[in-house]
Amino acid sequence: MSNLEAVTVAVSPAEKYREYLATQNLRMTRERAIFIEEVFSSHEHFDADQLVQRLERRKDGKRVSRSTIYRHLKQLEEAGLIRKVARQGDRDLYEHDYGYPQHDHLICKKCGDLIEFHNEEISKILETVAREHGFRIEGHRLEAHGLCDNCCKRPDSRPKKMNLI
Amino acid sequence: MSNLEAVTVAVSPAEKYREYLATQNLRMTRERAIFIEEVFSSHEHFDADQLVQRLERRKDGKRVSRSTIYRHLKQLEEAGLIRKVARQGDRDLYEHDYGYPQHDHLICKKCGDLIEFHNEEISKILETVAREHGFRIEGHRLEAHGLCDNCCKRPDSRPKKMNLI
DNA sequence: CTTCGTGCAAAACCTTTGCATTAAA
DNA sequence: TTTAATGCAAAGGTTTTGCACGAAG
Numbered sequence: 427m428s429n430l431e432a433v434t435v436a437v438s439p440a441e442k443y444r445e446y447l448a449t450q451n452l453r454m455t456r457e458r459a460i461f462i463e464e465v466f467s468s469h470e471h472f473d474a475d476q477l478v479q480r481l482e483r484r485k486d487g488k489r490v491s492r493s494t495i496y497r498h499l500k501q502l503e504e505a506g507l508i509r510k511v512a513r514q515g516d517r518d519l520y521e522h523d524y525g526y527p528q529h530d531h532l533i534c535k536k537c538g539d540l541i542e543f544h545n546e547e548i549s550k551i552l553e554t555v556a557r558e559h560g561f562r563i564e565g566h567r568l569e570a571h572g573l574c575d576n577c578c579k580r581p582d583s584r585p586k587k588m589n590l591i
Numbered sequence: 592m593s594n595l596e597a598v599t600v601a602v603s604p605a606e607k608y609r610e611y612l613a614t615q616n617l618r619m620t621r622e623r624a625i626f627i628e629e630v631f632s633s634h635e636h637f638d639a640d641q642l643v644q645r646l647e648r649r650k651d652g653k654r655v656s657r658s659t660i661y662r663h664l665k666q667l668e669e670a671g672l673i674r675k676v677a678r679q680g681d682r683d684l685y686e687h688d689y690g691y692p693q694h695d696h697l698i699c700k701k702c703g704d705l706i707e708f709h710n711e712e713i714s715k716i717l718e719t720v721a722r723e724h725g726f727r728i729e730g731h732r733l734e735a736h737g738l739c740d741n742c743c744k745r746p747d748s749r750p751k752k753m754n755l756i
Numbered sequence: 757c758t759t760c761g762t763g764c765a766a767a768a769c770c771t772t773t774g775c776a777t778t779a780a781a
Numbered sequence: 782t783t784t785a786a787t788g789c790a791a792a793g794g795t796t797t798t799g800c801a802c803g804a805a806g
Contacts, residue, residue: 496797532721570720658771
């Protein structure tokens with residue numbers, strides 16, 4: 427799905443998380459370890475429910491409850507390890523933030539496909555605009571909505587199923 | 592809140608809505624008339640619940656039920672009269688689309704303030720990117736998150752209350 | 757030991773829907 | 782008179798929370 431390369435990072439996400447927990451006087455539990463492993467095991471975008479299902483499917487029986495997943499998603503976001511990309515249906519979609527280059531998305535309104543792209547100019551423009559307003563940018567989110575190549579050509583294409591059991 | 596001028600339009604929002612309804616064989620009811628009047632009575636951003644409250648507060652007793660509000664919000668969006676700007680908390684935030692120039696937002700993560708800005712370059716860049724992917728853009732949404740001027744200077748500032756009754 | 761973390765079930769929330777009634781055209 | 786629109790209450794779906802129990806440090 428992505429044609430971007432993951433950047434090389436000095437510290438693994440798990441390590442980064444551990445550091446974050448330390449600064450907050452929180453503990454690295456069995457659940458948090460499983461959770462971060464699962465979250466960073468694939469570079470695809472994901473939502474809370476998909477994570478629940480992935481964790482239910484694990485062969486080693488290491489489960490993490492739904493509530494804990496929600497709690498830790500929020501926490502990983504605070505730690506700067508993941509970020510919300512967009513909404514899909516009525517769910518928040520997340521993606522890796524740490525160890526992954528800044529990028530934005532083209533989102534097909536028909537099939538729901540997300541196409542990543544990277545453009546240096548956009549951040550520069552934003553910096554300029556922000557300066558004019560005395561605003562300090564910490565990050566941005568840019569989604570262009572429309573029709574992807576496929577859906578332009580075949581107007582009868584179907585939306586992707588999101589929750590195949 | 593905004594320093595952008597509304598553009599002069601040939602047709603009023605209500606008129607535009609009426610045209611849209613006609614094409615869909617839908618009816619201009621008392622409720623829809625009240626609804627669109629209320630929606631376009633102010634250029635501020637708003638969410639569904641704020642609209643419910645504004646309509647409850649009306650002196651003339653012209654009420655519109657919550658379900659109808661949700662139904663018509665969706666419809667005004669389809670008609671291209673309003674659009675979703677962002678999420679605030681767990682609600683969708685809307686703003687006028689028709690009769691209002693294209694713009695994007697700087698969003699203060701502390702006080703929640705939305706600063707509008709307009710930049711031609713961004714759309715051009717997006718068009719270029721889209722072309723490379725065979726993607727047809729119909730619109731975009733760009734939010735830069737960070738700290739506004741005020742919150743940079745006074746780190747103890749409070750978030751705005753969103754639902755003062 | 758003491759505090760934090762977890763799972764469960766229930767709650768909270770926003771949003772959507774079914775249905776009987778009312779009202780456009 | 783026909784078909785769409787409305788309000789109400791109930792349902793849906795996601796996310797959050799209270800609480801008792803278990804575990805990390």
